[in-house]
Amino acid sequence: MPMTITEKILAAHAGREKVEPGELINARVDLVLGNDITAPVAIKEFEKIGAPGVFDRERVALVPDHFVPNKDIKSAEQSKQLREFAREHNLVNYFEVGVSGIEHCLLPEQGLVGPGDLVIGADSHTCTYGALGAFSTGVGSTDLAAAMALGETWLKVPESIKFIFDGELQPWVGGKDLILHIIGDIGVDGALYQAMEFAGPAIEKLSMDGRFSMCNMAIEAGGKNGIIAPDEITRAYVEGRCKRPYKFYKSDPDARYARVYRYDASQIEPQVAFPHLPENSRPVREAGHVEIDQSVIGSCTNGRMEDLREAANILKGRQVHKNVRLIVLPGTQEIYLQALREGLIEILVKAGAAVSTPTCGPCLGGHMGILAKGERCIATTNRNFVGRMGHTESEVYLSNPAVAAASAILGRIAGPWEVL
Amino acid sequence: MEIKGRVWKYGSDVDTDAIIPARYLNTSDPEELARHCMEDADPAFPAGFRAGDIFVAGKNFGCGSSREHAPIAIKAAGVSCVIARTFARIFYRNAFNIGLPIFESPEAAEDIHEGDEVLVDVDSGVINNLTTGKTYRFAPVPPFMQQIIAAGGLINYVANKLDVRSEK
Numbered sequence: 001m002p003m004t005i006t007e008k009i010l011a012a013h014a015g016r017e018k019v020e021p022g023e024l025i026n027a028r029v030d031l032v033l034g035n036d037i038t039a040p041v042a043i044k045e046f047e048k049i050g051a052p053g054v055f056d057r058e059r060v061a062l063v064p065d066h067f068v069p070n071k072d073i074k075s076a077e078q079s080k081q082l083r084e085f086a087r088e089h090n091l092v093n094y095f096e097v098g099v100s101g102i103e104h105c106l107l108p109e110q111g112l113v114g115p116g117d118l119v120i121g122a123d124s125h126t127c128t129y130g131a132l133g134a135f136s137t138g139v140g141s142t143d144l145a146a147a148m149a150l151g152e153t154w155l156k157v158p159e160s161i162k163f164i165f166d167g168e169l170q171p172w173v174g175g176k177d178l179i180l181h182i183i184g185d186i187g188v189d190g191a192l193y194q195a196m197e198f199a200g201p202a203i204e205k206l207s208m209d210g211r212f213s214m215c216n217m218a219i220e221a222g223g224k225n226g227i228i229a230p231d232e233i234t235r236a237y238v239e240g241r242c243k244r245p246y247k248f249y250k251s252d253p254d255a256r257y258a259r260v261y262r263y264d265a266s267q268i269e270p271q272v273a274f275p276h277l278p279e280n281s282r283p284v285r286e287a288g289h290v291e292i293d294q295s296v297i298g299s300c301t302n303g304r305m306e307d308l309r310e311a312a313n314i315l316k317g318r319q320v321h322k323n324v325r326l327i328v329l330p331g332t333q334e335i336y337l338q339a340l341r342e343g344l345i346e347i348l349v350k351a352g353a354a355v356s357t358p359t360c361g362p363c364l365g366g367h368m369g370i371l372a373k374g375e376r377c378i379a380t381t382n383r384n385f386v387g388r389m390g391h392t393e394s395e396v397y398l399s400n401p402a403v404a405a406a407s408a409i410l411g412r413i414a415g416p417w418e419v420l
Numbered sequence: 421m422e423i424k425g426r427v428w429k430y431g432s433d434v435d436t437d438a439i440i441p442a443r444y445l446n447t448s449d450p451e452e453l454a455r456h457c458m459e460d461a462d463p464a465f466p467a468g469f470r471a472g473d474i475f476v477a478g479k480n481f482g483c484g485s486s487r488e489h490a491p492i493a494i495k496a497a498g499v500s501c502v503i504a505r506t507f508a509r510i511f512y513r514n515a516f517n518i519g520l521p522i523f524e525s526p527e528a529a530e531d532i533h534e535g536d537e538v539l540v541d542v543d544s545g546v547i548n549n550l551t552t553g554k555t556y557r558f559a560p561v562p563p564f565m566q567q568i569i570a571a572g573g574l575i576n577y578v579a580n581k582l583d584v585r586s587e588k
């Protein structure tokens with residue numbers, strides 16, 4: 001029977017020949033993940049189970065990233081719970097401040113997720129790893145607790161939707177713009193329960209970092225997972241990096257889809273999503289005159305090497321507008337170090353950017369750049385809900401890094417073509 | 421397993437704030453949460469409720485936040501199960517995990533009225549409307565999912581499973 005890539009990975013982890021959309025299955029997990037917000041709740045539930053230990057000390061990843069370096073006493077207590085649990089259970093993949101980063105940038109970089117894996121995490125953006133051709137999805141804290149004990153989880157097999165991008169990407173258009181375009185088209189519940197499979201010539205040429213950005217925001221359309229069939233670009237990324245054997249799956253040509261969307265990539269321009277929903281996306285060219293107070297470049301959506309290179313390329317030899325604070329947050333320590341080696345950090349600092357240690361920080365209104373009442377921010381993050389980055393009367397506009405950098409220079413939402 | 425009860429009927433997109441208002445999230449005590457279940461969305465519910473009653477709702481039941489407090493409040497109030505056209509994804513997981521039975525049946529969600537008496541045969545996947553005599557089907561819950569519900573939730577289920585393993 002023909003199957004999609006998502007169905008094949010789920011079947012393999014359920015020990016089955018085939019699975020069908022709508023079925024509930026019990027599946028083996030290759031990795032489980034918790035952070036400094038969700039893991040404390042999961043640890044409490046885990047203790048109720050009375051398990052002798054975690055199912056595999058190499059397959060439970062705990063990443064304090066949201067409020068670190070700890071912004072206050074409460075967040076310090078939460079991180080401490082993770083640290084103590086990690087010590088007690090001798091976890092291999094606990095990542096302390098200084099060697100860490102944002103979970104969804106860090107785990108692929110560290111080779112902890114590979115093609116064909118099944119990963120669950122108590123964080124909604126766990127769907128990011130679909131970029132590697134893995135099935136990954138966000139769950140609740142109780143799910144995390146159970147999976148830490150058993151090494152398996154229950155899942156409902158999703159229907160798949162296919163998004164095909166024909167044609168060539170225009171300059172300054174990346175994965176972020178493609179996914180914002182999709183969400184603008186289908187809405188924030190347009191893929192509820194469903195697997196979002198991205199394919200076509202434009203996706204085949206998209207870089208790994210661009211693919212991570214796309215799959216990261218599947219949840220913003222209500223999707224269960226985002227996924228891209230692994231290819232030579234994936235292979236180049238995972239070879240020598242992945243700690244476990246991996247397997248490439250791809251959808252059968254006659255696999256069944258709930259819906260198929262076709263876009264001409266050459267018609268898609270850089271996007272900006274207006275407050276207060278990611279579905280309010282439109283071309284930057286049509287944004288009008290929107291002055292900004294802050295620009296944030298970072299997060300699990302766009303805090304990777306390619307993003308920093310793109311931003312530095314635009315900011316090189318230029319200055320951040322006097323009315324704007326530009327905050328740049330490299331996704332991991334590795335990315336930070338590589339940006340230093342390439343001279344990007346110097347370019348950014350000279351331009352007037354505040355460069356932070358890796359953290360979620362302002363993305364969820366935690367710290368490192370909270371907005372005051374009435375302030376506006378353009379950000380490379382993934383959610384622009386009411387109050388997401390601070391005051392309930394502040395505004396967040398979502399874009400790619402080149403647009404966020406150009407806007408920082410001009411003090412208003414702007415395309416990179418306006419400064420170069 | 422059979423579930424029998426009287427129906428409270430709701431519309432589409434009942435969100436987690438409607439199920440348990442955010443102002444009560446400073447506790448995770450099930451009894452406390454149960455007292456405020458549906459209090460904003462349906463003021464008649466807390467007073468008129470009888471243990472074993474059933475919720476029937478439209479699409480996207482439980483949308484909004486991922487708070488496990490929502491299914492906990494419904495379960496602790498004594499609601500025996502929820503039947504809906506569809507559930508929001510995280511609510512769906514959380515409900516099973518904390519041991520609240522839920523069933524997706526577009527026909528039942530459409531056809532059943534407030535106050536009807538309903539009998540759910542969980543094993544055969546049939547909902548009987550005892551008031552009108554009509555029946556509706558839902559995809560039967562697989563055995564291991566029934567075990568989660570029978571165990572009273574995922575944590576108990578996992579604990580039992582580990583006991584069995586260690587006795588082997």
Ligand code: SF4
Pocket residue numbers: 066102103104123125299300301359360363364381382
């Ligand atoms: S960067 Fe933002 S979206 Fe990503 S994990 Fe952190 S808080 Fe969540």
